[in-house]
Amino acid sequence: MSTILVTGGAGFVGSHTCVSLLEKGFxxxxxxxxxxxSPIALDRVEDxxxxxxxxxxxIVFEKGDIxxxxxxxxxxxxxIKRYSEIKAVIHFAGLKxxxxxxxxxxxxxxxxxxxxxxxxxxxxxxxxxxxxxxxSASIYGNEVRTPIVETSPIKPNNPYGxxxxxxxxxxxxxxISTSNREWRIANLRYFNxxxxxxxxxxxxxxxxxxxxLFPLICGVAIGRxxxxxxxxxxxxxxDGTGVRDYIHVMDLAEGHLLVLELLIKNKPQILSxxxxxxxxxxxxxxxxxxxxxxxxxxxxxxxxxxxxxxxxVVADNNLAKSILNWEPRMSIQEMCRDGYLWQxxxxxxxxx
Ligand code: NAD
Ligand code: UDP
Numbered sequence: 001m002s003t004i005l006v007t008g009g010a011g012f013v014g015s016h017t018c019v020s021l022l023e024k025g026f027x028x029x030x031x032x033x034x035x036x037x038s039p040i041a042l043d044r045v046e047d048x049x050x051x052x053x054x055x056x057x058x059i060v061f062e063k064g065d066i067x068x069x070x071x072x073x074x075x076x077x078x079x080i081k082r083y084s085e086i087k088a089v090i091h092f093a094g095l096k097x098x099x100x101x102x103x104x105x106x107x108x109x110x111x112x113x114x115x116x117x118x119x120x121x122x123x124x125x126x127x128x129x130x131x132x133x134x135x136s137a138s139i140y141g142n143e144v145r146t147p148i149v150e151t152s153p154i155k156p157n158n159p160y161g162x163x164x165x166x167x168x169x170x171x172x173x174x175x176i177s178t179s180n181r182e183w184r185i186a187n188l189r190y191f192n193x194x195x196x197x198x199x200x201x202x203x204x205x206x207x208x209x210x211x212x213l214f215p216l217i218c219g220v221a222i223g224r225x226x227x228x229x230x231x232x233x234x235x236x237x238x239d240g241t242g243v244r245d246y247i248h249v250m251d252l253a254e255g256h257l258l259v260l261e262l263l264i265k266n267k268p269q270i271l272s273x274x275x276x277x278x279x280x281x282x283x284x285x286x287x288x289x290x291x292x293x294x295x296x297x298x299x300x301x302x303x304x305x306x307x308x309x310x311x312x313v314v315a316d317n318n319l320a321k322s323i324l325n326w327e328p329r330m331s332i333q334e335m336c337r338d339g340y341l342w343q344x345x346x347x348x349x350x351x352x
Contacts, residue, residue, distance in 0.1 A: 001057070002264065003027040003084045005075070005128075007066050007119065008092030009059075010037035012204040013134065013193055013252060017090060018045045018059060019202070020253040021260075027057045027083050031075060032093065033065040036207050038350035044201040051199065066093050066115040072122040088130035088184075088264060089123060090256055091116065094163070098138065098308070099211050101160035112163035120174065130184040130263050131171070132256055137191045137245075137274070137313060139165040146280075147316035150189070150272050157308060168272065175270040183270070184263040191245035191276030191315045193252050195335035196342035203342030204249075205349035213283060214246070214335075218343040221296045228298055230283050232305035237312055241283035245276035245314040248330030248338070258324040276315025277328045290336040 004021055008014045009030030015037075021028050022045065030042060042059050049056040060083075064071040079086045094112040095101065101108040116133075123129065138161035143152050156162045168187050175183045194214040196203035204215050219225045233240040255275045263269070281289075287298045320326050330338075 001025040001027060002087035003029060003079055004260070005029045005031065005079075005086045005089045006092065007031045007089065008037075008094065008134075010034060010039055010041045010061075011092055013190070013249060014090075014092040015041040015045055015202045016197055016249045017092070017253040017256045018042070019048050019197060020250075020257045022049050022056050022059070023053070024257060025057070029060045029062060029075060029079060029086065031062045031064060031066060031072070034063060036095070038205060039063065040350040041202055041205065044350075048197060048199055048201055066119050067111070069118050069122060072119060073125075076122060076126040076128070086126065086128050088132070088260060089119065089128065090132045090260065091119060092134045094134070096160065097211055098158050098160045101163075102158055105159035108159045108163055112160075113166060116167050116170070120170070129182050129268070132186045132188060132260055132263070133167060133171060135168055135187040135189045135272070136161060136164045137189055137276070137315065139168065139189065142310055143313075146312050147278060147314045148274065149316040150274055150319055172270060175268075181268040184266070184268050185270040186259045186263055187270075187272040188255065188259065189272065189274045190252060191247055191274065191313065193249045194246050195248040195250070195330065195338040197250060198338050198341075200338070200341035200345040203339065203346065205346075213244075213286065214339060217287060217290055217298055218339055220298050221290070221294065221340060222343055222347050224347070226299070228287070228300040230300050230302050231309060233302045235305070235311040237282055239282050239284045242309060243280040243282045243312045243314065245279065246281055246286065246332060246335055247275060247277050247328055248335045251277075251328040251330050255320060255324065255326050258326050262324060271323065273320045273323065274315040274317050275320055276317050278315055278317045280312060280314040281332055286332070286336070289332050290340065293333045293336050294340045296340075
């Protein structure tokens with residue numbers, strides 16, 4: 001089976017995708033600096049595999065930063081010597097907090113852009129020309145026409161989204177750089193991934209206080225935070241709170257696997273597609289589902305709108321459905337159930 005390099009594989013989406021890759025029999029090499037993750041996540045990924053599979057390919061973990069070119073070259077070389085050449089890269093590594101990116105844009109450009117450029121340079125040198133890139137719905141900025149289609153204008157309104165849009169442009173330039181196309185590229189534009197693997201063994205484990213709604217709800221549910229602060233109840237939505245397209249992280253992982261297989265099997269191409277469920281859930285609806293399915297209470301209060309927020313951000317996911325034959329399977333109830341299971345089993349994340 002092919003060897004796949006997963007950058008940022010110890011992180012939230014990366015660790016769940018590693019489960020799907022190993023279940024399919026891929027050899028997985030993870031590169032991660034652990035700036036926002038723990039190496040224990042990868043032990044847990046293997047624990048999940050042990051539950052159902054008598055044997056599986058162990059993950060090779062290479063701790064380090066993707067901006068370190070020599071480190072990356074060594075990994076590509078070692079793969080050739082020890083397993084098989086790296087067939088493709090799934091590129092999750094990067095910084096992901098919108099708020100942090102506004103305060104510290106240089107770190108975001110450095111990590112996300114320089115990291116990706118270094119990776120692409122090394123991939124090119126080793127003739128590894130298949131990449132699945134973690135892009136984001138944030139590249140659409142304040143798009144008001146929803147559901148959002150992939151042909152919507154790319155107008156990010158924060159440094160984080162701008163780094164993602166810039167990387168998509170670089171990947172496009174790379175694709176058209178040779179007349180006989182050589183690269184196989186997929187830009188996956190995620191909407192709002194939440195939940196966790198159904199075992200509760202892996203989950204979202206930010207090293208700092210989270211800014212996103214779902215980990216904050218989980219934090220309130222276990223008493224880490226007293227109350228949830230809801231940013232505005234005067235949005236032009238059904239109940240006045242912001243609407244998002246939440247997608248179960250395992251459905252997202254499945255999308256990665258399908259696109260990877262499609263790229264590997266087919267001729268060089270570049271694809272950009274949304275990964276979301278296509279349906280919107282408001283903050284109040286999410287709280288209500290979470291409370292019901294988990295039998296907990298989430299105290300909240302309303303504050304003013306968060307700067308740069310949008311009322312309604314929902315994906316048109318028809319492209320992914322038709323090209324990948326992919327269908328998000330998990331409901332909002334399952335997202336809330338699984339995410340909470342991870343949280344109660346691991347109240348301190350991987351520090352238990
Ligand atoms: P995460 O922070 O949990 O995972 C990212 C991983 O990359 C972490 O393990 C971190 O330690 C590692 N990393 C960061 N910079 C690195 C570097 N320079 N070198 C090596 N490793 C590095 O984030 P996630 O939620 O799993 O997101 C994965 C990717 O998907 C990110 O690129 C993110 O921007 C993108 N994305 C995430 C969301 C979301 O809501 N989770 C939405 C859209 C897009
Ligand atoms: N939100 C909120 N309180 C919080 C964090 C988020 O009310 O502490 C709202 C936010 O205004 C938005 C929704 O929850 O309507 C999802 O926000 P998140 O930051 O998770 O995702 P994003 O806005 O980046 O899609």
